[in-house]
Amino acid sequence: MMRRTRDELAEMKLRRVLQQNQNLKAQLETTRLPVSQASQSLIKYCQSTKDPLIPSIWGPAENDHFVPLRKKWKCCTVM
Structure with missing residues (x-):
């Protein structure tokens, strides 16, 4: 009985090693x-x-669609 358990454990270990390989x-x-x-x-x-x-980087601030929000509220916008 003990021999069979060792064989099963050895087989499981072999499968893990083969999978890792x-x-x-x-x-x-x-x-x-x-x-x-x-x-x-x-x-x-x-x-x-x-x-x-x-x-x-991409041009003047007047082309930025986020600028009107900043001018209107005078604070930072969190996105």
């Missing part, structure tokens, strides 16, 4: 992107995408 193989095959390339892509995206919450 498969996971590691899958991670090994994943394509990697160098940090320099990823950061360059992020910089390019930030420079080309307009952010309405940063109007000073």
Whole structure:
């Protein structure tokens, strides 16, 4: 009886090790992107995408649709 329990435990341990091995193989095959390339892509995206919450970069404040709210209420707007 004790022998069977040890065999079952050993089999469960083997299954876990095999599963972990498969996971590691899958991670090994994943394509990697160098940090320099990823950061360059992020910089390019930030420079080309307009952010309405940063109007000073994209033009004068009169073109910002958040400015009338600030002038009217004379306080900060929390979004």
